[in-house]
Amino acid sequence: MLKKISLAILIVLNLGLRLYKLDSPIADWHSWRQVDTASVSRYLDQDLSTLFIPRYHDLSNIPSGLENPNGYRMVEFPLYNLLHVATHRLVPSISFDASGHLASAIISTFSLLFLFLLVEKLYSTRIALISAALFAVLPFNIYYSRTILPEPLMVALYLIGAYFFTLSLTSTGRKSVLLLLMSSFILSLSLLVKPYALFFYLPLLYLAISTLGWKHGLPRLIFLTLLSIIPLYTWRYWITKFPAGIPASDWLYNKDGLRFRPAWFRWLFAERISKLIFGYFGVIFLAFGWIRPKTGTAPWFAHFFFISVLAYFAVFAGGNVTHDYYQAITMPALCLLSAIGLDYLLTSFSRVRTYPLILLTLGLTLFLSWYQIRTYYQINHPEIIAAGEYVDKTLPKDARVIAPYMGDTAFLYQTHRAGWPHVTTGIQQMIELGADYYVSVNYDQQTNDIVNNENYTVIEKNPAFVVVKLH
Template sequence: MIWLPITVGVLLRLIQLWMPIVGVHSWRQADTAAMARHFALSDTPIWLPQIDWAGAAEGYVESEFPLFPFLVSRLYQLFGVQEWLGRGLSLLCSALTIWLVIRLGRRWFGARAGWWGGLFFAIAPLGVYYGRTFQAEALLLLCGAGCLEAHSHWRRQGPVWALLLSWLCFTCAGLIKVIPLLWLGLPLLMVQLNVKPQLEAATQTNILRRTKGLLRSPGFWLYVGASLAAIATWYAHAYQLGLTSGFSFGFWGGGSDRSSLSLLLDPGNWFNLSLRVALRLLAIAGVPFLFSGIWLSWRSPDGRTAISGLLGVLLCTLATMRSSSVHEYYQLPLLLFACPLMGLGWHRWQQRCRRWQSSALISLWLAISLAVLSFDYWALEQRQVQDWMPLAMRIRQELPEGSRIVSVTSTDPTLLNLARRQGWLISSKQLNPERLQSWREQGASHLAGSFRWEKMYRPMSEGRQRALRNLAAGSQEAWVDDVSQTYLIPLDAISASP
């Protein structure tokens, strides 16, 4: 029966797997896909990630450790640049994570709770969507679940390979994103402090004494120190790469702007985050079972491990409130800990309810998840494909490889990735004759964008629409798609300033 949650999860994640890189957070996926394409075509090493929006430069960028795009690039070299391969790798990682969530739930709360926890992970709206997007989140969750499972296995049975696997997964998670050091570190610490089952009845040592013993352990410091050294080495290299190239995702310094006191004290911000978690992670129906699972398990060591994971994600949210408010995938790690807890709450409730009640509720749970996915995610992908792919395909077909374009999509690199070209990102408000001349001199051939959209997710004002239409009208060689209202204008043919 373990295959039922995995099969359900895979089937949901297969929906629109063939889609180009569009939809919610397409800009994040576009950068990841660009790295994979450059790794494959230029055969550059993993420590030199490149993006598309570097203008005439090579585009080496300060980034997280690009493990996911590098793995996709190896698939590209075997099968060609087909972006469904990146989505497929995410799907594979997500399917393995479902299996690990079942194992974690079984280890913490019993077989039935683990099975239901795996099913809830399989159908969670955010879990489904980011389990097939072209970004590293699915791989990150796999590393987190693998670390917890391997470390728990080592603590109970003691094989050295499990400890080494735990360390590898923990280090990879920290390399992919820094914040797992907190949301994964806390539950790992709880696993380490838990007494082995065969000794638990005879051992009355308190948590403080065990903590002191852990801090005196050379193995503990070797585990933590080796991970931190590897992570620090990469981010020091990435920082120097950003200084040299001038391109960065803004991890460090005042420009990173991760959080602020005003955001932390804003009730509306917390309300929006809570609503997102309740609807897009727990599909509403899971909320009472999460609280039930917390109540039922908080006295047990394994329950405290799961709850510490929830607290770790909360602390990460406090530390990165601005990013957490904008990037919904920052809440994804909640699923690793919430799903086993919901499985426990559901299992206890199911023992007392009628069979038709549990069947009706799980059907409602699935219906809410499908509704969220359909309206908030899949429909947006379909609309953006219709809007942008005609322009992207025209660029691919008519402009030679290696040509550089100016994408009038503000800071959104989605069009550059869809067209598989490098160039400049610019807002329509920033267009002027001086910039047009500068781009020509640096090798730009065309101006491309839309009359309707400033970014893939932000409509353009009517005034900017008129200005861009006038610009296109000033060039007899401009191409305009009458349906999607996108345009492609040769820079050399522009005779009117915006």
């Protein structure tokens, strides 16, 4: 009973913390990436046929190097976007953006539940509860598991698939086959949402071999991998037919030769894991989790899980160093290893000496991490929201706009119009591409030249923004 009550409290806490600033516009940290995801959802809400040919508001050649007049967005399969739309239709009383935050928060709650179930099966109820608690309250994870990004869904699907795979290893007959097929299907969805999930098959390989041995465990993992990778391969083949919608991705691997250079270590381990995620002090638990003597029925699972994180950091060095949201999918592994370390401190040393130290360390971890993360919720440029609202109320729905914001699509998204986040060529050439209006929130040289050009008509001009009709 106590276990169920504790888990219920954590589920409510997890969801409640992620409802913070639920109705906040997408103009906060990493809004450029969030609006691209939300834009696909918006198009999907208008036309469900875009599920297989995703579209969004950016018509520019910035992502792919090719003009994209149809606004194709060919990255992950839009399963997350489908859930975003479903949430919006089920809860129409809140804004479309709030629906995305709510969808992510609910998805994150499933992540917590299956993290608990997986860890309880492999280790203990206490370690499972600690893992779930860390997952629920770490500020970095709170923020990124309520953002409008596909990462929360990938995490949830991976944990669900891993749990069913674990059950299949200890079952027999038809039940084992059924669980394996369920696991393969769910993991295939996680790969469709984010192929990075493939890195976390390593701890599954360990589980298969440690439970069934090399002779039976390895073939089972190979079968799981092949079955789950087929939909991903099919999707990747399909999107090659729309090259204008495929963003350049070579930089994700080793941008500027960062891999294993001092900057790689500094950004990933000092700035991200130590500072942002664990508020400096929480890495103590991570370290004790690594060195703890064997515990549980699969004592090395957490270690292989963490090694998967290191492999992910190494292969996608450019993406991980450049953007901190790339570390969002590592949270289950980090929470598990830290929970093992925290449990070790709770059970192996004098309570009088360790309990106050643990409480102090946890307090500093949460405080210092939150001190960094709190700024992520801030909207530093409310003028893009004001300009977007004016455009949405005033201009024709089919108007195409130029909303220059240094190539960032956050401003363009606020207009609810397709267009360009940057002047990629001459204004006349942009008009020939279909641009109808120019909207700007700063009066730079380019904007002033357009405003003062007698060939264009100023629709609205105020200290916050200007709207110009181009023809």
